[in-house]
Amino acid sequence: MDTLEQTIRKIKEFRDARDWMQFHSPKNLACSISIEANELLEHFQWTSLDESAITPEKKEAIAHEIADVGFYLIELADNLGINLIEAIAQKLAINEAKYPAEKVRGSAKKYTEYPQAPQ
Amino acid sequence: MDTLEQTIRKIKEFRDARDWMQFHSPKNLACSISIEANELLEHFQWTSLDESAITPEKKEAIAHEIADVGFYLIELADNLGINLIEAIAQKLAINEAKYPAEKVRGSAKKYTEYPQAPQ
Amino acid sequence: MDTLEQTIRKIKEFRDARDWMQFHSPKNLACSISIEANELLEHFQWTSLDESAITPEKKEAIAHEIADVGFYLIELADNLGINLIEAIAQKLAINEAKYPAEKVRGSAKKYTEYPQAPQ
Amino acid sequence: MDTLEQTIRKIKEFRDARDWMQFHSPKNLACSISIEANELLEHFQWTSLDESAITPEKKEAIAHEIADVGFYLIELADNLGINLIEAIAQKLAINEAKYPAEKVRGSAKKYTEYPQAPQ
Numbered sequence: 001m002d003t004l005e006q007t008i009r010k011i012k013e014f015r016d017a018r019d020w021m022q023f024h025s026p027k028n029l030a031c032s033i034s035i036e037a038n039e040l041l042e043h044f045q046w047t048s049l050d051e052s053a054i055t056p057e058k059k060e061a062i063a064h065e066i067a068d069v070g071f072y073l074i075e076l077a078d079n080l081g082i083n084l085i086e087a088i089a090q091k092l093a094i095n096e097a098k099y100p101a102e103k104v105r106g107s108a109k110k111y112t113e114y115p116q117a118p119q
Numbered sequence: 120m121d122t123l124e125q126t127i128r129k130i131k132e133f134r135d136a137r138d139w140m141q142f143h144s145p146k147n148l149a150c151s152i153s154i155e156a157n158e159l160l161e162h163f164q165w166t167s168l169d170e171s172a173i174t175p176e177k178k179e180a181i182a183h184e185i186a187d188v189g190f191y192l193i194e195l196a197d198n199l200g201i202n203l204i205e206a207i208a209q210k211l212a213i214n215e216a217k218y219p220a221e222k223v224r225g226s227a228k229k230y231t232e233y234p235q236a237p238q
Numbered sequence: 239m240d241t242l243e244q245t246i247r248k249i250k251e252f253r254d255a256r257d258w259m260q261f262h263s264p265k266n267l268a269c270s271i272s273i274e275a276n277e278l279l280e281h282f283q284w285t286s287l288d289e290s291a292i293t294p295e296k297k298e299a300i301a302h303e304i305a306d307v308g309f310y311l312i313e314l315a316d317n318l319g320i321n322l323i324e325a326i327a328q329k330l331a332i333n334e335a336k337y338p339a340e341k342v343r344g345s346a347k348k349y350t351e352y353p354q355a356p357q
Numbered sequence: 358m359d360t361l362e363q364t365i366r367k368i369k370e371f372r373d374a375r376d377w378m379q380f381h382s383p384k385n386l387a388c389s390i391s392i393e394a395n396e397l398l399e400h401f402q403w404t405s406l407d408e409s410a411i412t413p414e415k416k417e418a419i420a421h422e423i424a425d426v427g428f429y430l431i432e433l434a435d436n437l438g439i440n441l442i443e444a445i446a447q448k449l450a451i452n453e454a455k456y457p458a459e460k461v462r463g464s465a466k467k468y469t470e471y472p473q474a475p476q
Contacts, residue, residue: 002204004123014211017220023227023403026173026181027163031402033188034156034272038395041153044146045388046346046380049287054145054199062145063201066192067210069152070203073188080173082182084189085121091186092133101136108142108284142284150283153391157276164269165261165465168406227403240442242361252449255458261465264411264419265401271426272398275391282384292383292437300383301439304430305448307390308441311426318411320420322427323359329424330371339374346380 004074004085011075029076033069040065123193123204130194148195152188159184242312242323249313267314271307278303361431361442368432386433390426397422 002010015021043062047053054062077084121129134140162181166172173181196203240248253259281300285291292300315322359367372378400419404410411419434441 001202002208004204007204007207010208010211014214018218018223019225020227022225025168027166027168028403030156030160030163031269031398034153034160034276035395035399035402037149037153037156037188038272038392041149041388042392044149045392046385047146049144049146059199059201062199063196063206064210064213066196066201066203067206069156069188069192070196070207071210073185073192074207077182077185077189080178080181082178082185083120084185085123085126087182087186088126088189088193089121089129091183091190092129094183095133099137104137106138106141108139147284150279150388153395154276154280154283157273157391160269161273164273165266239440240446242442245442245445248446248449252452256456256461257463258465260463263406265404265406268394268398268401272391272394275387275394275426279387279391282387285384287382287384297437297439300437301434301444302448302451304434304439304441305444307394307426307430308434308445309448311423311430312445315420315423315427318416318419320416320423321358322423323361323364325420325424326364326427326431327359327367329421329428330367332421333371337375342375344376344379346377 008074008078011071012078015075024075024079026076026080029072029079032072033076036065036068036072040069127193127197130190131197134194143194143198145195145199148191148198151191152195155184155187155191159188246312246316249309250316253313262313262317264314264318267310267317270310271314274303274306274310278307365431365435368428369435372432381432381436383433383437386429386436389429390433393422393425393429397426 015024040062043058043065074084076082077087134143159181162177162184193203195201196206253262278300281296281303312322314320315325372381397419400415400422431441433439434444
């Protein structure tokens with residue numbers, strides 16, 4: 001299987017073979033991430049919260065939408081000189097501090113709803 | 120730096136230390152991807168299409184939002200047994216067929232707008 | 239209470255007093271509708287499907303987000319010369335044909351999932 | 358033409374003739390608003406910021422998407438006992454205070470970026 005670096009290279013080759021960089025401004029890629037995220041969400045629009053209804057066909061369609069979000073997200077990060085893996089590691093460290101495990105365990109409150117939460 | 124596999128493991132450790140899997144249904148994660156995608160989009164809400172206005176501070180804020188989208192996207196894929204890297208490779212192959220480079224070069228038309236495009 | 243026409247006029251007065259029309263291209267307004275729609279969705283990000291948890295405070299916050307979506311939606315329609323009320327009436331007529339009541343009653347399938355559905 | 362009240366009534370008749378209220382929880386409607394908002398945004402995904410490219414066909418397609426967002430937004434407001442027109446009037450009053458015309462004229466900064474902005 002490819003590494004993330006190989007995936008980045010393939011995405012850029014696909015784009016550049018079509019001369020599409022001219023359309024891939026950060027703003028347009030951010031729009032595209034939202035658009036694809038909502039095509040993904042559409043698969044769950046009317047469903048209940050459990051996943052029992054995911055058939056193999058639906059799973060494949062969902063995988064395609066996940067890929068589309070990932071495609072634009074990885075490209076945007078790369079275009080802006082942001083390393084996705086590193087950005088996630090940094091955000092996880094921030095969230096570790098914002099949401100100490102012993103304080104938030106089992107609760108989905110947003111951290112701003114915790115009186116003493118760091119801002 | 121972490122590999123994608125290590126990132127997946129860290130994301131799950133973060134989630135499970137907080138007992139948050141109970142909230143992370145596919146539907147809720149799909150909602151979260153859209154919500155985070157739009158926090159990312161908000162950075163470009165009123166901007167022009169070029170990126171000259173991205174200051175280092177703004178770039179850091181953008182990196183955090185990209186990380187949030189990536190976080191939920193990677194978790195959703197993993198929860199559904201979808202390999203993100205593989206899904207992107209498969210979607211790229213589909214798009215190679217849908218958008219032959221020699222036909223679409225320099226055009227942003229959706230493939231359904233090409234008369235002979237495969238459906 | 240205001241009519242929709244008075245609301246349109248107020249929205250435009252608010253915008254023009256700030257000289258903001260220069261930022262309100264159709265594309266930017268479409269981005270804004272999505273961004274505000276997701277601030278609305280954020281209130282339901284981790285909730286179950288029933289609404290029992292909507293406190294008066296939360297209801298007020300939700301009303302503000304609904305207003306923000308409505309604000310940009312009404313402005314975009316007006317800027318493009320689209321009458322929102324009329325557009326909804328036309329779309330309802332289309333949906334009446336797409337989803338005949340006797341066929342779809344009690345089912346949330348998308349119309350494309352009905353074999354004989356009109357395309 | 359219909360009034361907003363007549364539109365609300367028609368939307369509810371359409372829904373209830375299909376027994377769809379069971380799917381129209383606030384969370385599902387909020388998802389639907391975001392999904393439709395992004396089908397609207399898709400029309401502007403790769404376009405520049407000016408609207409010169411909106412053909413009559415495209416305008417009709419855009420009107421349909423605007424109607425879909427409006428449809429769900431009006432229904433959600435009504436289901437929650439929120440008057441859309443009134444909510445917009447209240448939010449406009451809040452925004453008048455947040456963004457005094459003489460201070461923000463011609464600037465698209467978010468109000469939190471103004472040092473003395475009310476929080």
